[in-house]
Amino acid sequence: MRVRLALAFILFAAGSLQAQVTFDRLLHADREPQNWLTYSGNVSGQRYSPLTQITPANVKNLELQWVWQAKSLEKFETTALVVDGILYTIQAPNNTNTADGYTQIVALDAATGRQFWTFRYDIPSTARACCGRVNRGVAILDNTLYMSTLNSHLIAVDARVGKLTWDTTVTDTPGYPMTHAPLVVKDKIIVGTAGGDGPIRGFLAAFDAKTGKEVWRFYPIPAPGEPGNETWAGESWKVGGAAIWNTGAYDPETNLTFWGTGNPAPDTNGNVRLGDNLYSDCVIALDADTGKLKWYYQFTPHDEMDYDSTQVPVLADIEFRGRMRKAMLWANRNGLMYVLDRTTGEFLQGKPFVKVNWMNGFDPKGRPIRVPGKVPVGSGGDGTPIMPTVLGGTNWYPPSFSPKTGLFYVSAWENSKSGGAPGQRGAANTTPMADTALAPNVKTEEEGYGVVRAFEAKTLEQKWEFKMNDITWAGVLSTASDVVFSGGREGYFFALDGKTGSLLWKAALGGQVNSGPMSYAVNGKQYIAVNAGTAMFVYALRQ
C-alpha cells in the first residue's frame, strides 16, 4: 500500500509539472500550436494559429463537433484558452444592470465540450459597464487562471480544481469595471479598467501572480508636474477618462508592454478639456518591470469622436522600405491603419482602411492633419457627417496578422458616419451596438456595411476584401494554412482564402458573432472555436 501511495505521489508530481504553463511557454506559444495559451494566441497580439490541418481545400468539410451554451443573455465576447486539452472560457453575468449576477469560469474538455468544473464569482448590481457586462477571457500562468471582474477585482483561481486562490481589489472606487483578459508578463498579471465614458482617471496596474499584491500602477493621464499634464486645460485631467479596456501585447526583446488607451472624457465635448489630452487615444509602451512610460504615439489628439484606441497591439517583424523593422500594426477606431516602430514609437506609415473625412494626411511626425469643421457641432463643427462613426472604422474585436502571408486582416465598417443635420441623407449613425440575437438589417450600402479586409503589412495596400451586408463585431483568426475565419452581425461564421478573400465555407449560427475565433488541437485533430449569440461553437473536419 505504501509503495502504491509513493508511486501515486510521483505520478502526481510529474503530472503537475507537465500541466504548468510557465511564462517561457507563453513566450514561445508557437512551439505548441495545439494550445491557445493567451487571449491573442501569443504575446505579440497576432491571433494566428500555426496549425495546418484545415486547409483551403478541405475547410468545406468542417463539421460541428460540440456546442457549449452559456446560461447568460450577455454578449459572449470571450476568447477561450486551451491548455493541454482543457478549454477555459467565461460565462458573463446576465445582461441586466439592475440585478446582482455572477461571472463564471468554466473548464471544459476541449475535444468533447464536457464540463469539468465551474467557478462562480458574484457581481453586485452596482458593477456597471457602459456597453455590457462582458468578460473577454482569462489568462493562465503555471496552474493558475486570472480573471478581471466587473466590480474591479483581479482574482486567481486554481486551473485544476476551480478554487479561488486569491482575490485582490484593484480599486474600490465605483466606475471602473474590468472586462478584458489579463496579460501575463513574467511573474506579473497586468490589467486595466473600462469606464472611460464616465468621469474617471483610467489606469493600468500590474500584480504579483503569486500573491495578488500590486507591483506598479500607471495612469495614462499625467498628474500636475508630470509631462503631458499641460495638455489638459484646468482640472479636466482629474476625470479625463483614458481607460484601458483591451488586452495588450509584450515584446521580450525590449521588455516593453504595449497598451491602447481609450477616449478622453467627456467623449464628444472637447471644450471642457482643451489640449491634446495625453495620453488618451494612444499606444503606450511601458517597461514591464516598473510600469514606467518609455514611449507613446497618439492616434487622435484632442479626440471628440470617441475614437478609443483600445485595440489589440499587433507586433510583427516586417520588411518596410527595404529593411526589416520591428513593427507594430494598428487598425484604429479612427479609421486609420498604422505601422509604428515598436522599439521607439516612430511613426512609419499611416493611411485609411475605411473612408475617413476628419483628417486628410499626416505631418512628418505622424500627427493627423485635421479637416476644418469635422468636429461635433458643439465644438464648432459644420454639421456635416463625420466618418467614421463614433463606434469607429473598427472597434475592440481583434484583428489578425499572418507572418506567412504577410497580411494584416481587419474586421471593419465601411461608410459608417456620425453627426450631420437631421434629414441629411445618410447623416444618421446607423451603426448599431452589438447584441446576441439576430436583428433585421435594412441599411443601404451607403449607410454602412461590414467587411473583412486584408492589407499588405509592409505597404498597407489593400489586397482584398470580403463584403457583408450588415456590420460586424467579430474578430479575425488566420492560420498557417492560409485560411481566415471571421463572422458578423448576421450570425454567419465563415472561412475565407487568406490570399484572395474568396469564401470557402460558412455556417449560420443563429446569433451575432461577437468574439474572435481561435484554434487548437487535441490528439492531432484541429478545432476552430467561435462564440455566437450565447453559445460557443466548435468545428473540426469530418472524419
Add this chain to the structure above:
Amino acid sequence: MKGVRIATAVLATSLALSAFVLAQTAPAPDIALPAGDTIRGKGIFEGKGNCQSCHRVNGIGSLYGPDLSAIGAAPRVAAPAGGRGGQAAPPPPSEPTPQQLAQSILDPNAVVSVQNRYIRLTMKDGKTIWGKILSVDTFAYQIFDSTEKLANISKTDVREATMTSPMPSYRDKLTTQELSDVVSYLMSLKGQ
C-alpha cells in the same frame, strides 16, 4: 489495528475522509479513543501517515483527495428555504465527532459524501486510472485523476468501473494512540 474496539461496523458505498453531511445522519460509531495530542497528530499526518500525498491542509498537500483544511468544522450548507407546509427546517449540521473521523481513517469506505466520490477505471488496454468523479454522462466520465489532471474518459475505452475510495485503511498502520493523535489534529482544523 491494535487495541481499537469497534462496536458496530457500518458498511456503505465507499468514499474518502471529509464532508460529513451524510455522517450527520448516520449513527456515531462506538470507537474508544484515549486523549489525543494535536501536535503529535500533525507530525503523523505529515510524516508516517503520508496523508499529504492525497490530502491538502491550508494550501499544502495534494489536490487529489478532499481538502481537510476545515474538516474539524461544521460543514457549510446552503440556508434551507424553509419548511414545507408547517414542517420545521432541518437543524444545521454540527461538527464531526472524533469517532466519526476515526472511522473514516480506519474504514474510508464506510461513510461517503456525494461530492467526494472516487472511481477506479480498468481500461481495455490494461491500464488503471483512478479519479475523483466530477461528472458522469451516458458516454463518458469526467474526472480529476490521481496525477491532478482533468480527464474525459470515454466509456467505450473502459472495461470495468468501480466506485471506491483510493484511501487505504490505517487499521494496521497506526496504534490507538497514534489514531487519537491524528483525530485530535484533524478536529483542530477549522478552516478560515
